[in-house]
Amino acid sequence: MPSAPHPAVAPGEPAPLVVARGLVKRFGEFLAVDGVDFEIRRGECFGFLGPNGAGKTSTMRMIACMSPVSGGTLRVLGMDPATDGPAIRSRLGLVPQEDSLDLELTVLDNLIVYARYFDIPRAVARERAMELLDFAQLTERARDRVEPLSGGMKRRLTIARALVSRPDLIILDEPTTGLDPQARHLLWDRLYRLKQEGVTQVVTTHYMEEAEQLCDRLVIMDHGRFAAEGSPRELIGRYSxxxxxxxxxxxxxxxxxxxxxxxxxxxxxxxxxxxxxxxxxxxxxxxxxxxxxxxxxxxxxxxxxxxxxxxxxxxxxxxx
Amino acid sequence: MTGSRRRARPLWLRSLGYWAFQYKRTWRSSVTSSFLEPLLFLTAMGIGLGSLVDRHVHHVAGVSYLAFVGPGLLASAAMQVGTSEATYPVMGAIKWIRTYFAMLATPLRVIDVLTGHLAWIVVRLSMVSGIFLGVLAAFGLVRSWEAVLALPAGVLTGLAFSAPIVAFAATQEKDAAFSIIYRFGVVPLFLFSGIFFPITLLPGWLQPVAWATPLYHGVALCRSLVLGGAPLGASVVHAAYLLALIAAGYALATVTYRRRLSV
Known part of the structure; x- marks a missing residue:
């Protein structure tokens, strides 16, 4: 694995899924993301680590085309979020930090409703939903309302929901925050399986163990900038x-x-x-x-x- | 990404699809109350109070009190549904359930989220106005085919409230302002917009105020359509006024929604 900060794409290698150059996010006077450069390659798991307020979520929301870019350039799947939002988002799966499940609907209906936003036919949506519930170990709860589910179950359902459109890139913003160790390990196992299947993942976390487990490459963010980047092993070698x-x-x-x-x-x-x-x-x-x-x-x-x-x-x- | 060659559904229609889907949870009580409300109001106001009024005044504006009040109550039902659908559900979709954010992680854009929600309110208003019209017919108050137009008139009336109110609701952090809308908006309008007595009976200085409110135009439009012989010119003015409010509210909502949802 090359250790250069911005590895160039070798000939014959597929183009990176995400390319950011001098990416900036500003909220009024506050600079949340202060001109960062990065590339996310197909099939890898790329991590954003950092303390609270480092700019991780702001970066993720820009990649997810949910938050307008304030400066620099960003290309996701080769397209510009400012003009191709719907086309990009139709190929992304987002697991947001705050759950946005419909608590009154059933587990199954949450997946079907979400699939319908992607215009997936009802019958296909149902079929995929059943597969994903199996993947997320929620099959027995398919007909239950979401509200009484545990935090771990809700996170798994949110991940299943993000996969219902068969995305090329899945974005996970603090996927295991607030979960107990059992729930966290089960989630790691599911994310590892997804990676085996070739799904590109972008993860933010402030659990170092999680980053070591999941990420091929990661950046450590602080005050809107990258303090370091590389594989977990490279970073340990370089900074410790x-x-x-x-x-x-x-x-x-x-x-x-x-x-x-x-x-x-x-x-x-x-x-x-x-x-x-x-x-x-x-x-x-x-x-x-x-x-x-x-x-x-x-x-x-x-x-x-x-x-x-x-x-x-x-x-x-x-x-x- | 479905591999089929059928034409893609418009994005706003997918947002509307969500609201229709989640309605299956509450449709029974919702439809029941859409029937009960006109039934109770027409019985109490029209038949109860109406028999008293008719005995003393004989007729209000040339018709029985029941016929006078009925179509106005349709407009007011539309106002109330248009208001309630534009307040708490919007707050819920932003803060409590965060449905809007779930939608925005998919191909839907802010404008689709807004348009789809308003389209759902149009569906709800059509149901409420249609049911109300049916109950008016059952009370023998529908005299001509023109009355069918009271359904779109009811939708316009309700939407003239919904569009500006969703624009406002998207700026709110808490639901406290909504009860103020009811107390100082919906309730006074209900009482003073010509439903129960012609606004010509109001003190002179209050009449222009009543004229400026959307409910007055909704009431006048629905009444003349249900009772028959609606004057074209006045009807056009009423409808145009309601449409202008809807257009202004929608334009404002595109701004407030974007500010709130795309940061």
Missing amino acids: TREVVELRFATHDDQTEALSLAPMAQRIEALPDRLLLYSDEGDAILTEAHRRGYAPVSGLVRRSTLEDVFLRLTGRTLVD
């Missing part, structure tokens, strides 16, 4: 070390004393409750800490994750 040593001490003085380990690590971070030492040789640091008699209450060596990259790039300050 192979391993992280986490040391917890009984007292603050003990922790301060252990700061003398710093020269052994590539980077050190002192948090109120623990010391993080970033290094490719975690075990060596841990052994040295014990040898010097620092006696941490707990000490562990773990692999670097995307979360380490994310926190390094976007900071630990709370964003509200």
